[in-house]
Amino acid sequence: MKFNLPNRLLSLVLLLSFSLSTHAEEGCFPHVKQVAEQLSSQPFSKTPMMKVDTGRITYDHYQHIKFKGNQTFWRDELLPFQLEFMHPGMHYIHPIELFAWENGTANPITFSKKYYDYSEVKGLNLEQDEANMGFTGFRILAKLGGKNSSYTEAVVFQGASYFRALGLDQKYGLSARGLAINTSLEGQEEFPDYTKFWLEKPTKDAEKLVFCALLDSPSTTGATRFVLTPGKTTEMEIETQLYPRKDITEIGIAPLTSMFFHGENSQQHYGDYRPEVHDSDGLMLQTGKDWTWQPLWEVPYFNFQSTPIQQLSGFGLMQRDRDFDHYQDLEAWYHARPSIWVEPLEDWGKGSVQLLRLHTESDIVDNIVAYWKSDAGQAFRHLHYRLSWLSDEPPAHTLGKVVATRVTNKAVDGLPGHKGRIRFIVDFSDLPKLAEPPTAELIFNGVGQTKPTVVQENPYVKGWRVIAAVYPETCDKPMTATIRLTNGGNSLSETWSYAIPESLCNAP
Structure with a gap:
């Protein structure tokens, strides 16, 4: 026994070392899944508001709080991805927690006034609130035009579980969300929050950025892993594991939120000089080799449409019309706003694509929501899909x-x-x-x-x-x-x- 003990100890040490090494190589996802599962056993508690008067930071003030270009995170290491952090203000009053993930360790990224230029809002004396402030979101900068191009904004996360992204030469338009809950049930909708993010430090030649997020709401927690590939078409692979706290009536998967004010098929243009005003002009569905185009239209109040599908290949809210002359807007650039195409990366089985339309009399209000609803209901707890921010059609679509x-x-x-x-x-x-x-x-x-x-x-x-x-x-x-x-x-x-x-x- 004594003779074999060192060998057994050595085997145990090697096994533990291999386990820890494997865990580190897997990145942040196993850690965040563990956090989400543990949190699901506890009662929901909304992230407290910051102990600072953010109400005095109006919309105009907020636009004049500048992130210092020489303070982007990972800038000094010349990495292919860099980060900017979103300041509190207006209705952004709940802080998030950010961590840099490196070698299996989560290192907190803390709020600091060093990141911001307050020279245009001196009267607010924001520096004195530093200790009580936190980040409310973040931007990811990347070289959308290739390695020799400049860093530009590729993704932004801010507010609940909303995020937006850009491909090359695109302008921000519609949003994606981490999860939709009870969207079709009037007065019962929940808006889960991404409360914490872990961003894996990329290598110097990385073409993808991996990061994870903790999702939290009264009904469920969740762990999400994102794999971002920026470029002419920016893609994001998303994998989410849900840990429900209670029964959920409706789970909306891969929810997209957009705006349709009026278009070429509209009966009412509200006296607008612009011929068309929309972030998206149609819902597109793919089932195998069959493609369906559903033009969007305005509604007098509320409209809900459900399209049953046996085997979904993809769906998306598309901005197909790329002609500036059809919009005549030199500020909003509707003709350059992206489409988002959703592709399941696992068998989603039977279900339906849900389309919600609300009335609006303004182009500043999102009034279109689309998402997948599985017939499996709340048993559908693992979500794996890809989002693509397109200026063109999905390559697989070869029909007229x-x-x-x-x-x-x-x-x-x-x-x-x-x-x-x-x-x-x-x-x-x-x-x-x-x-x-x-x-x-x-x-x-x-x-x-x-x-x-x-x-x-x-x-x-x-x-x-x-x-x-x-x-x-x-x-x-x-x-x-x-x-x-x-x-x-x-x-x-x-x-x-x-x-x-x-x-x-x-x-x-």
């Missing part, structure tokens, strides 16, 4: 695409037979060269009649225009019209799908 949707229920051309009619003018582009005009298949899911479609070549979009008319017999039941182009058998285009709003219906 809808580039414009126009709608009218008026007899503007004076022709007979218009009473009760809704007319759709839909332009398709990006189709293969055809010897003969395509066939337009129109399906009207509702109570009413249709007339044969008209297909016209449209050289201005290098594609085809479809004019379709439906005659609803009642306006109090759901109605949907779909159109796709075929060559008589095979699909040549995605399917255009329009849930007809009651406000558009004028049945006799």
Whole structure:
């Protein structure tokens, strides 16, 4: 026994060393999962507000608090990713905790006035509040144009579990969220918070940045691992493990939040000089080789739409229209705002894509929400997917695409037979060269009649225009019209799908 003891001790030491080494190599995720699981056994407690009068930091003040460019985190080490930290102010009153993760150790990143230039807000005397302040978010800077380009903002996290990202030459638009809870249940929605972040220190030649976050809400905790790959198209692989505190009625997976004020299909433009104002103009769905395009439209109050799907390949809120002339906004740059495409990285099974639309009379209010809802309900606790911030279409989408949707229920051309009619003018582009005009298949899911479609070549979009008319017999039941182009058998285009709003219906 005495002879074998040193060997056994050596084996134990080696085993422990290997275990610790493996844990360190796995990064922050195992640690954060442990923290989240332990926290789930405790009652929920909202992060306290900072003990400082942040209300005196108005919107104008906040814009004049500058992060010092020579203080970006990891700057001195010339790493491919750098960090800026968000100052408290306005409604950002709950601090988050930040840690730099290196060699299996979490090192706190603490608030300091050294990061900020207060020269334009001297009257607020913010320096005296340093001890009571904390960060409210952070930005990740990267070289979106490649190794020889300059550092620019790639991602920002601030507020609840919201975050936004940019690809090359894009401008901030729609947001993503870590999780949506009870979004479709009026008065019951929860907004989970990311309360802590661990950012793994990258190597000098790293092309990806890995970081983790702790999610917390009254109903659940969660651990999330992000893998950020910035570039022309910025991608983020996201893996979340949930630890529910109680039963959850609805879990919204990969939630996206956007704005649609008015567009080419709108009946009301609110006296706006801009032809279109939106961060996204359509919801796109992919199931295998089938693609569906649902144009967004404004609603008088509230609209909720659920699309059942057997096997989801992807979905996203897209900004397809890239023509500046269609927006005429030199400040908001709506034509340069990204789309976000969601791709499951595991089998999500049966479920539905949920689309929530709210009325707005302003372009500063987000009023569009889309997310995946699994039929497995709260048993769906492991979420793994990829987000892509695109300026173009997903590479897998090779069918023809809808580039414009126009709608009218008026007899503007004076022709007979218009009473009760809704007319759709839909332009398709990006189709293969055809010897003969395509066939337009129109399906009207509702109570009413249709007339044969008209297909016209449209050289201005290098594609085809479809004019379709439906005659609803009642306006109090759901109605949907779909159109796709075929060559008589095979699909040549995605399917255009329009849930007809009651406000558009004028049945006799």
